Amino acid sequence: LGCARRGGLVSKFAVGGNRAVSGCEHTQPTPWCSASLHCAFTSPCPAMGAAQSPTRMQSLQPDPKAQYRSVYEALKKMILTEGFWRPLRGINVTMLGAGPAHAMYFACYEKMKKSLSDTIQHGGNSHLANGIAGSVATLLHDAVMNPAEVVKQRMQMFNSPYKSVWQCVRTVQKTEGFGAFYRSYTTQLTMNIPFQAIHFITYEFMQERVNPRREYHPLSHVCSGAVAGAVAAAATTPLDVCKTLLNTQENTALSSLNITGHLSGMANAFRTVYQLGGIAGYFRGVQARVIYQIPSTAIAWSVYEFFKYFLTKHKLEKRTSL
Numbered sequence: 033l034g035c036a037r038r039g040g041l042v043s044k045f046a047v048g049g050n051r052a053v054s055g056c057e058h059t060q061p062t063p064w065c066s067a068s069l070h071c072a073f074t075s076p077c078p079a080m081g082a083a084q085s086p087t088r089m090q091s092l093q094p095d096p097k098a099q100y101r102s103v104y105e106a107l108k109k110m111i112l113t114e115g116f117w118r119p120l121r122g123i124n125v126t127m128l129g130a131g132p133a134h135a136m137y138f139a140c141y142e143k144m145k146k147s148l149s150d151t152i153q154h155g156g157n158s159h160l161a162n163g164i165a166g167s168v169a170t171l172l173h174d175a176v177m178n179p180a181e182v183v184k185q186r187m188q189m190f191n192s193p194y195k196s197v198w199q200c201v202r203t204v205q206k207t208e209g210f211g212a213f214y215r216s217y218t219t220q221l222t223m224n225i226p227f228q229a230i231h232f233i234t235y236e237f238m239q240e241r242v243n244p245r246r247e248y249h250p251l252s253h254v255c256s257g258a259v260a261g262a263v264a265a266a267a268t269t270p271l272d273v274c275k276t277l278l279n280t281q282e283n284t285a286l287s288s289l290n291i292t293g294h295l296s297g298m299a300n301a302f303r304t305v306y307q308l309g310g311i312a313g314y315f316r317g318v319q320a321r322v323i324y325q326i327p328s329t330a331i332a333w334s335v336y337e338f339f340k341y342f343l344t345k346h347k348l349e350k351r352t353s354l
Contacts, residue, residue, distance in 0.1 A: 106320070121187050125197045129180035133173045138336060140169040141232070157240065159233050166232035167225045174220050179213035181220070185279045208294065216278035219298040223271030227264045235260035235333060248341035253334040261329025265322045270314035272321060274301035 148161035183200050186192060194200035204212050238256035243249050277285070278301050281294055285308055295304060305313045 102319070121192075125180045125183045125187075129177050133176035133180075136176070137169045137173040140172055141165045144168055157236060159236060162232045162236045163229040166228035170221065170224045170228045174217065174224055178217050178220050182213050182216065182279050185276060189280055189282075212294075215294070215296055216275045219271065219275045219278055219301060222298055223268050223275055226271075227268040230267055231260045231264040231329065234263050235329075248337060250334055250338070253337045254330045257333030258326045258330035260333075261325035262322050264329075265325035266318060269318040269321055270302075270305075273305055273314055273316055274298060277301050277305060 144165035145161055148164055149156065149158045152158040152161050182204070183197055186200055186204070187194050187197070194203065235256050238259055239246060239252065242255060243252035278295060278298075285304070286295060289304065289307055291304070295301060309316065
């Protein structure tokens with residue numbers, strides 16, 4: 033997620049929620065169009081370098097050379113010992129999956145939010161509808177992104193044996209089977225459904241407070257997105273630690289508990305994390321995860337709101353010119 037923020041012009045065509053504040057009806061842009069444009073411009077994430085830090089810092093039995101006390105130390109060590117471009121490893125597979133995943137994600141969210149809000153709270157904004165819409169959208173998003181996440185995290189691990197994305201894909205498929213790409217899918221959903229529910233509810237709640245007229249207001253979208261990402265990331269860190277363990281199948285950690293074969297299942301992952309790190313183990317990398325999510329969600333929401341505003345404004349201008 034992420035791209036540069038556009039400057040904003042708030043006009044009578046400014047859009048908020050499911051309606052235009054100008055009072056015109058049926059002004060919502062086509063969700064697929066808005067979402068697809070959003071993804072075309074925002075798939076490459078500027079926080080991708082920081083994404084290495086959560087993966088490394090969530091390692092339960094890290095190599096002595098890959099032990100970090102902070103996000104800054106992790107990035108500094110990676111650049112000094114493994115090269116300047118090391119923090120960006122895996123960005124290509126993330127870009128490959130992010131476009132279609134986020135197109136389905138935002139399109140599904142917009143459509144379901146509007147339908148459910150009309151049913152639950154006609155003409156208003158329903159937090160329940162926002163949470164349900166975000167959760168359902170996550171099912172589609174994660175079906176595409178889970179294999180990409182597996183490959184990305186395996187390439188990000190310290191001393192990763194994989195030289196390229198395709199080598200990683202071929203090796204994993206050959207040695208562990210196609211199911212390895214979805215071994216953490218249930219855990220991913222278990223994490224992302226509450227993450228997105230918290231994320232969307234917090235974002236809409238913040239918008240009601242800082243932007244009650246629901247106009248296009250860049251600063252409010254950035255701030256609301258940042259707060260929503262931080263709250264959701266912190267709350268779901270224990271699930272992310274378990275997902276990382278399932279994705280990476282960390283050999284050192286599993287061997288220390290005499291676990292042979294491949295670890296699977298959320299319950300087993302939770303038990304293994306507790307055995308290795310206790311309660312504190314569930315919050316390994318929480319700082320890095322929050323730091324990563326704040327700019328990611330802030331930029332994603334601001335760019336998404338920009339395109340929704342831009343497309344709606346263009347549609348209205350075209351209609352009034354006829």
